[in-house]
Amino acid sequence: MNWLINIVNPLFFMNISLLDKTTGHTISFSAAQQHLARRYGAQQLSEAQAQAVYLGTLARTAVQGFLAEMLHIEADLNGSHSENPLLRQLNPTFDLELPELGPLICIPVQDKDLADGDRLSLPFHPEPALGYVVVLFSEDTTSCRVYGYLPAAVLAEDATDFSLSQLQDIGQLQDDLYELEEYLEILPELMATEVFVSPADAIVMMERLKHLPVHQRKAALLQAYPQLNEKANHFLAVWGDFVALGDWLKDQWQGAWANLQDEITALTYPNLTLNFAGQTRSSAAPVHQSLCQGVSVLSLGGQDFYVVIRCQPQEENLMDVAVEISPQEGEAGLPVGLSLRLLDDTDAVLYEEKVTEGDRQLSLELEGEVGEGFLLEFSFGNTLVQKYVQI
Numbered sequence: 001m002n003w004l005i006n007i008v009n010p011l012f013f014m015n016i017s018l019l020d021k022t023t024g025h026t027i028s029f030s031a032a033q034q035h036l037a038r039r040y041g042a043q044q045l046s047e048a049q050a051q052a053v054y055l056g057t058l059a060r061t062a063v064q065g066f067l068a069e070m071l072h073i074e075a076d077l078n079g080s081h082s083e084n085p086l087l088r089q090l091n092p093t094f095d096l097e098l099p100e101l102g103p104l105i106c107i108p109v110q111d112k113d114l115a116d117g118d119r120l121s122l123p124f125h126p127e128p129a130l131g132y133v134v135v136l137f138s139e140d141t142t143s144c145r146v147y148g149y150l151p152a153a154v155l156a157e158d159a160t161d162f163s164l165s166q167l168q169d170i171g172q173l174q175d176d177l178y179e180l181e182e183y184l185e186i187l188p189e190l191m192a193t194e195v196f197v198s199p200a201d202a203i204v205m206m207e208r209l210k211h212l213p214v215h216q217r218k219a220a221l222l223q224a225y226p227q228l229n230e231k232a233n234h235f236l237a238v239w240g241d242f243v244a245l246g247d248w249l250k251d252q253w254q255g256a257w258a259n260l261q262d263e264i265t266a267l268t269y270p271n272l273t274l275n276f277a278g279q280t281r282s283s284a285a286p287v288h289q290s291l292c293q294g295v296s297v298l299s300l301g302g303q304d305f306y307v308v309i310r311c312q313p314q315e316e317n318l319m320d321v322a323v324e325i326s327p328q329e330g331e332a333g334l335p336v337g338l339s340l341r342l343l344d345d346t347d348a349v350l351y352e353e354k355v356t357e358g359d360r361q362l363s364l365e366l367e368g369e370v371g372e373g374f375l376l377e378f379s380f381g382n383t384l385v386q387k388y389v390q391i
Helices: 031-042 047-070 085-090 170-183 187-192 199-210 214-224 226-239 245-249 263-268
Strands: 004-007 025-028 094-098 102-109 119-121 131-136 143-151 161-163 242-244 273-276 279-282 292-300 303-313 318-327 339-343 349-354 362-369 373-380 383-390
Touching: 025 047, 031 047, 047 094, 047 102, 047 131, 047 143, 102 199, 131 170, 143 170, 170 199, 170 226, 187 199, 187 226, 199 214, 199 226, 214 226, 214 242, 214 373, 214 383, 226 242, 242 245, 245 292, 245 303, 245 383, 292 373, 292 383, 339 362, 349 362
Parallel strands: 102 131, 242 383
Antiparallel strands: 004 025, 025 143, 094 102, 119 161, 131 143, 273 279, 292 303, 303 318, 318 362, 339 349, 339 373, 373 383
C-alpha cells in the first residue's frame, strides 16, 4: 500500500475552524487510489452523486490507511456496504468494518459543506455504527486530513446531525477502540438475548449506559430493554463498579469480586478480617451459610487496597451489610487521607470516614431493605472511585 502519512501534532478539537491546517493527520493519495475513487464516481447517475461517491471513497481509503498505519487495525472492506455497487448508488455512505466490533462511518467534508454553520448531517446507514470519522478535503483532492472522531454513544438515538464542537481529536480514536474491546467477552451473551441487531448496536448501548451515573444505569437499561432483567446485573458488572449482593447469595459472582468463602480465595487473602455485627471474623472461620463475603482490589492514587463487603439476610426483607478497606500484606497501615463515603441514590452523604495516623482499616456497617442501593465513594490523593451496591 503506497501511503504517505504526515503526523501532525494532535490538538483537542473544540470549535476549531476547519481552515486550521495544523489539526489532524494529513494523508496523500496514490494515483491508483484516486483512479479507483474516480471509477466508482463515474458509475453514478448524477454529477452530485458522482462527487459524493468520489470523496466518500477517498475518505474511506484515508481512514483505512490511518487505522492500519497508525493504530495497526486492519479494517474489513469485504463487510463494507460501500463495496456494493448497488448500495453505492442507493446510499453513498462509506463505512469500514472493524472485526468483532462493527462499522465506522467515514464522512468527507469540504469548506462549502459548512456554509450554513458548523452542523453536519449524519449519513444514513442500515446498521448501527460505532462512530463517525470526519475527513477534511480542500479543493485539491490529492490529499486530505483525517480530522476528528465522534462516538455514536454521545449522540441521541434519534439524532440526525451533529456539531463540529462534538468531535474528539482523532488521536483519541485509538483509546476509544481499545476500551470497546472490554465488551468482547460479554458480546456473545448480549447477542444471545436477541434484542440487538448487531454487535455495534449492543456496544453503543453499553457505552451510553457507561456515561450515566452508576446508580442510574440499571433503571435506564431496564426501561429500554425490560427483557434483559435476568441478565442486567451481569452486564452492568463489566465496568467493575456495580455490585449486586442478591447475586452473591445465589453464588453468582461478577466482575472483579471474588467469594472469600471459596477455599482458594480464602488462601489468597488469609489475613482479611471484618468487624461485622459486633464480632470480628476471619475469612477462613466458619460462618452462617447465608453469610456472603466478597473481596476486590481497589487502586487509588497509585496504591492498591483490599475492599471486603459482607452481607447477611435478616428477617422482614432486611439485610445487614458491612464494608472494610484494608492495606495489602506487608503494609503497616492505610495512608493518611484515604477516605470512604456512603451516599444514597440522591448523592446525599450518609457517612464519611478518613484515615488518620496508624489506622489499619476503614469500615462501616448498615442495614437496608432488599432492592435498595447505596453508593460507596473511595478517594485518595487526586483519585476517586465509586461503586454502587444493590442490596
